[in-house]
Amino acid sequence: MINFQLDNRQQEIIEKYRDFSNRWIVPNRMKYDASAEFPWDIVRAAYDEKIINASMPVEYGGHGHNILDGALSSEELGYGCTGIGICIDASTLALTPILLMGSDEQKKRLFGEITEKKGVAAYALTEPMAGSDVQGIRSTAIKHGDKYILNGHKRFITNGEVAEYITVFALADPERGSRSLSAFAVQKDTPGITMVSKLDKMGQRASVQNEIKFENVEVPAQNLIGGEGYGFLIAMKTFDRTRTGVASAAVGNARAAYDYSREWAKKRIQFGHPVTNLQGVSFILADMATEIEAARMLVWRAAWAYDTQQKDFSKLSAMSKYYATDVAMKVTTDAVQVMGGEGYSKEHPVEKMMRDAKLSQIYEGTNQVNRLVVSKHILK
Numbered sequence: 001m002i003n004f005q006l007d008n009r010q011q012e013i014i015e016k017y018r019d020f021s022n023r024w025i026v027p028n029r030m031k032y033d034a035s036a037e038f039p040w041d042i043v044r045a046a047y048d049e050k051i052i053n054a055s056m057p058v059e060y061g062g063h064g065h066n067i068l069d070g071a072l073s074s075e076e077l078g079y080g081c082t083g084i085g086i087c088i089d090a091s092t093l094a095l096t097p098i099l100l101m102g103s104d105e106q107k108k109r110l111f112g113e114i115t116e117k118k119g120v121a122a123y124a125l126t127e128p129m130a131g132s133d134v135q136g137i138r139s140t141a142i143k144h145g146d147k148y149i150l151n152g153h154k155r156f157i158t159n160g161e162v163a164e165y166i167t168v169f170a171l172a173d174p175e176r177g178s179r180s181l182s183a184f185a186v187q188k189d190t191p192g193i194t195m196v197s198k199l200d201k202m203g204q205r206a207s208v209q210n211e212i213k214f215e216n217v218e219v220p221a222q223n224l225i226g227g228e229g230y231g232f233l234i235a236m237k238t239f240d241r242t243r244t245g246v247a248s249a250a251v252g253n254a255r256a257a258y259d260y261s262r263e264w265a266k267k268r269i270q271f272g273h274p275v276t277n278l279q280g281v282s283f284i285l286a287d288m289a290t291e292i293e294a295a296r297m298l299v300w301r302a303a304w305a306y307d308t309q310q311k312d313f314s315k316l317s318a319m320s321k322y323y324a325t326d327v328a329m330k331v332t333t334d335a336v337q338v339m340g341g342e343g344y345s346k347e348h349p350v351e352k353m354m355r356d357a358k359l360s361q362i363y364e365g366t367n368q369v370n371r372l373v374v375s376k377h378i379l380k
Helices: 008-035 040-048 067-080 082-101 104-116 174-180 231-267 279-307 313-339 350-360 367-378
Strands: 120-124 140-144 147-158 163-171 181-187 193-198 209-220
Touching: 008 040, 008 067, 008 082, 008 350, 040 082, 067 082, 067 231, 067 279, 082 104, 082 120, 082 147, 082 163, 082 181, 082 231, 082 350, 104 163, 120 147, 140 163, 147 163, 147 181, 163 174, 163 209, 163 231, 174 181, 174 231, 181 209, 181 231, 231 279, 231 313, 231 350, 279 313, 313 350, 313 367
Parallel strands: 120 163
Antiparallel strands: 140 147, 147 209, 163 181, 193 209
């Protein structure tokens, strides 16, 4: 029998993250959207309240959450603000390659450093000419003795300027091309690393994305993750594991826009009645509620498939990412429409939620790339 009832532990996760979001994120989301500054006070509070790095093993300073646990928590962070939520969750993206393929020594050393400093990590895959096309990466890391010399150019790197270390993907042997793609844990303060620029974004402005150059950066050989040539596999396995987090944050963002616009519409009087009496408005709200519920169920299905290692987990992960973020874009746009001119005004948060939703369709694999992943699975 299929059971959609969450157990007590899962309910506690929701309540814990919802409480944190209501106390820390919701009251500050417009401030950080306006300032576009990294919310260090909220990240440190997330450490103090054991909110961050939850998917890390307990023995390395995490809380041992599985992927469904992560989906439940990310929805609550996304409800508060996807930009601030990504500041907390993006570190998980950077830690995942080490979790999946790192040695015990690397996990102990690198996870320990992050938690001890109450810091964050960054994931550096994208380049100016290699976004969705991972095989187009041109950064190199050539071995010389007991170190690698890293040269390259990365762009749109979340947490870049605030990270303790950066998980960087580069070619260990340019002649072999993408078959030599490898992953390295690189200390951010290593000589030769330059933060070229900070992206001035339309939405999710609390999170920082940087353009980074690496010029003759010396990386200890002990910081190679999983061995030379494992980079493409690591990147794909990482996305399989983390895409449900992006999807669930998008569900939270959509839910927040729906809740806000619904409550506003119940109080808005037009033609002598609340606008919810108008079928045009009530049907929009009905569609919003239905789409959010459908997206959440797909996210949970994908998370369960990963946790139980069902053979179709990769397909479901990609499905959940593009469907939930498309729903978030539609629902947040509809929330603005329901509220009319008020929704378009910065006096209300729904216009911010709409701007935030757009980026969710782009990062961690554009929705077109995720459709490509799904099509390859179903057309085998």
